[in-house]
Amino acid sequence: MILFLRTVLGRAYPRLIGIQREKSWLIFGVFLPLLGVSAYVFIYKALKSPPEFVGFVILGGAMTAYWLNVLWSMATQFYWEKETGNLQLYLMAPTSRMAILMGMAFGGLVSTSIRAAAILIVGSLIFSVHFTVVSWWQLILVFLFTMVALYGLGMLFSSLFLLFGREAWHLSSLLQEPIYFLSGFYFPIKSLGYWVSIGASIVPITLGLDAMRQLVMPSAKWGFLSVDEELGILLVMSIVFVFVAHRALLYMENLARREGRLTIRGQ
Amino acid sequence: MSHSWAIETENLVRIYKVKHKRGDAESAPFKALDGVNSQVGTGELFGLLGPNGAGKTTLIKILTTLLLPTSGTARVDGVDVAANPQEVRRRINMVSGGDTCGYGLLTVEENLWMFTQFYGLDNKTARERIGKMLEIVGLQDKAKSKSYQLSTGQKQKMNFARGFLNDPKILFLDEPTLGLDVQTSRVLRKFVKQWVRERPGRTLLLTTHYMAEADELCDRVAIINQGKILACDTPANLKKRLQGASVFKLHVTPLEQTELFSDLPGVSNFSGHRRNGHTELNFILDDENTLVKILSAVQQSGAHLISLDKHEPTLEDVFIDLVGKSLSEIEEQTGSVS
Ligand SMILES: Nc1ncnc2c1ncn2[C@@H]1O[C@H](COP(=O)(O)OP(=O)(O)OP(=O)(O)O)[C@@H](O)[C@H]1O
Ligand SMILES: [Mg+2]
Numbered sequence: 001m002i003l004f005l006r007t008v009l010g011r012a013y014p015r016l017i018g019i020q021r022e023k024s025w026l027i028f029g030v031f032l033p034l035l036g037v038s039a040y041v042f043i044y045k046a047l048k049s050p051p052e053f054v055g056f057v058i059l060g061g062a063m064t065a066y067w068l069n070v071l072w073s074m075a076t077q078f079y080w081e082k083e084t085g086n087l088q089l090y091l092m093a094p095t096s097r098m099a100i101l102m103g104m105a106f107g108g109l110v111s112t113s114i115r116a117a118a119i120l121i122v123g124s125l126i127f128s129v130h131f132t133v134v135s136w137w138q139l140i141l142v143f144l145f146t147m148v149a150l151y152g153l154g155m156l157f158s159s160l161f162l163l164f165g166r167e168a169w170h171l172s173s174l175l176q177e178p179i180y181f182l183s184g185f186y187f188p189i190k191s192l193g194y195w196v197s198i199g200a201s202i203v204p205i206t207l208g209l210d211a212m213r214q215l216v217m218p219s220a221k222w223g224f225l226s227v228d229e230e231l232g233i234l235l236v237m238s239i240v241f242v243f244v245a246h247r248a249l250l251y252m253e254n255l256a257r258r259e260g261r262l263t264i265r266g267q
Numbered sequence: 268m269s270h271s272w273a274i275e276t277e278n279l280v281r282i283y284k285v286k287h288k289r290g291d292a293e294s295a296p297f298k299a300l301d302g303v304n305s306q307v308g309t310g311e312l313f314g315l316l317g318p319n320g321a322g323k324t325t326l327i328k329i330l331t332t333l334l335l336p337t338s339g340t341a342r343v344d345g346v347d348v349a350a351n352p353q354e355v356r357r358r359i360n361m362v363s364g365g366d367t368c369g370y371g372l373l374t375v376e377e378n379l380w381m382f383t384q385f386y387g388l389d390n391k392t393a394r395e396r397i398g399k400m401l402e403i404v405g406l407q408d409k410a411k412s413k414s415y416q417l418s419t420g421q422k423q424k425m426n427f428a429r430g431f432l433n434d435p436k437i438l439f440l441d442e443p444t445l446g447l448d449v450q451t452s453r454v455l456r457k458f459v460k461q462w463v464r465e466r467p468g469r470t471l472l473l474t475t476h477y478m479a480e481a482d483e484l485c486d487r488v489a490i491i492n493q494g495k496i497l498a499c500d501t502p503a504n505l506k507k508r509l510q511g512a513s514v515f516k517l518h519v520t521p522l523e524q525t526e527l528f529s530d531l532p533g534v535s536n537f538s539g540h541r542r543n544g545h546t547e548l549n550f551i552l553d554d555e556n557t558l559v560k561i562l563s564a565v566q567q568s569g570a571h572l573i574s575l576d577k578h579e580p581t582l583e584d585v586f587i588d589l590v591g592k593s594l595s596e597i598e599e600q601t602g603s604v605s
Binding site for chain 1: 281283284325328331332333334335351352355356359360361363366367368369370372373377380381382383384385386387388413429
């Protein structure tokens with residue numbers, strides 16, 4: 001157990017220290033997303049959309065940061081670790097592989113939260129948006145379950161993408177843009193219609209974002225499902241994704257040991 | 268259950284399925300290890316010597332639980348690597364020579380600390396060991412440098428230090444001095460030797476294709492080629508196989524045909540190959556008088572003698588005797604793919 005925790009913290013460390021050492025995140029992680037957010041804000045203003053939409057967009061912009069983090073720092077991570085030679089050192093250590101993935105997720109979550117918070121705060125100041133929180137504990141639960149489910153999905157991706165080798169990069173880029181659209185980062189998913197929304201809900205951020213919007217902007221009646229329903233679904237997703245991620249990891253490790261392909265480089 | 272061996276393999280076979288690209292069904296299985304039987308005693312410094320592609324890394328990967336054997340068994344400290352990998356991992360560590368470890372953004376110290384956490388070390392022990400190892404590899408002044416600022420060799424040294432941090436019972440070093448300068452290699456070799464000597468119950472298995480390294484360092488050496496162990500003994504005993512034989516190395520002006528030399532009576536083993544604009548001929552002779560015939564054969568073939576050297580048998584000669592080719596010759600032929 002102590003070994004498990006040490007491993008999680010050990011692996012989270014580079015990510016936590018990274019945010020302090022690499023100042024470029026200010027530009028790439030906060031400034032650029034805010035530009036994207038502004039573009040949508042101006043479109044909505046031009047279209048004379050309800051004022052709540054501006055809040056939607058800012059919240060969406062903040063959540064985008066998590067999605068990018070999951071795609072680029074979780075999903076492609078094991079592949080990258082394989083190429084640098086770290087993966088075999090991880091697999092050789094007498095620790096839980098799940099702990100290593102969790103450390104990666106935890107470090108990513110914390111460092112991304114700093115970015116997301118910056119986007120949220122700066123965004124709402126610039127466009128003077130006021131959020132009124134209906135229920136703090138629901139909001140916290142929604143956020144927690146969304147994150148567990150989302151990073152669970154990221155952990156699953158990281159084992160799966162390893163199997164795809166170099167293709168992993170393309171997969172990540174492929175997933176990036178459509179999800180912006182499908183998960184409704186910049187507009188309420190309800191506007192996509194029922195079935196598309198159901199489909200898009202496989203990505204935990206879709207429902208999480210929808211529930212959070214309902215909770216901070218009660219005046220807008222754009223919720224897809226009720227908050228309680230969405231909370232329930234997110235809880236189920238959290239459990240399922242983390243469980244499946246665990247299985248995928250075992251499968252990946254076994255395959256690596258049997259075929260001897262996965263720990264060698266340059267393929 | 269014999270617990271006396273630190274490492275023990277029985278009939279170890281590893282077959283790689285080489286998958287061809289573009290979906291043609293033909294997949295040629297490749298036997299990288301072909302029935303390896305070996306025993307390494309606790310406290311031994313054991314060397315695996317062989318050319319590129321011999322199967323050294325494959326064997327190490329199996330022993331460090333990164334790869335499963337296709338058939339046969341391998342035990343490390345009495346524990347079966349296939350059945351109980353987690354138990355094996357608690358007792359081992361491995362350093363692969365050309366490799367680095369960790370993340371560029373972290374300092375050397377921080378990188379090493381991260382790895383100690385995967386072994387559950389408490390902070391105090393971790394700091395102590397990191398400090399000591401950095402001193403040994405001569406990186407103390409770089410402890411606080413970000414590791415992306417290190418030179419390739421310094422990164423390798425950091426990785427070398429990593430291997431000792433969990434104080435493994437059995438340590439695997441895969442060509443540890445690969446690409447390091449002479450001075451550093453010497454320091455690391457000395458440390459390795461000391462590490463095994465001063466810590467009872469520690470075992471070290473090292474692969475190399477530097478003959479001198481194996482000779483100088485190892486208690487026992489196994490010579491491996493094409494997945495088979497050809498001989499396994501102390502360096503002195505291996506060389507004793509050639510006792511009474513005379514070993515000559517001749518450099519002559521370039522020669523196209525060298526086959527004729529192996530047919531000369533009295534030549535027990537011969538290898539010849541081109542090197543830097545001349546031809547090197549290695550002879551193991553039953554009887555020194557054969558040299559006269561060799562010299563006249565050289566003359567008849569139109570070449571000129573550049574140098575002639577008689578020496579005590581080295582491991583290189585043992586290798587030639589066993590394989591019929593010199594190590595460097597094999598590596599030129601295979602183009603050194605590793
Ligand atoms: N993952 C793999 N898939 C297919 N073939 C492999 C794989 N790994 C190694 N081989 C083959 O197995 C043989 C043994 O390789 P191995 O890496 O064990 O050699 P080695 O003795 O370590 O050589 P070197 O001195 O070059 O490091 C080689 O011919 C190599 O091509
Ligand atoms: Mg090798």
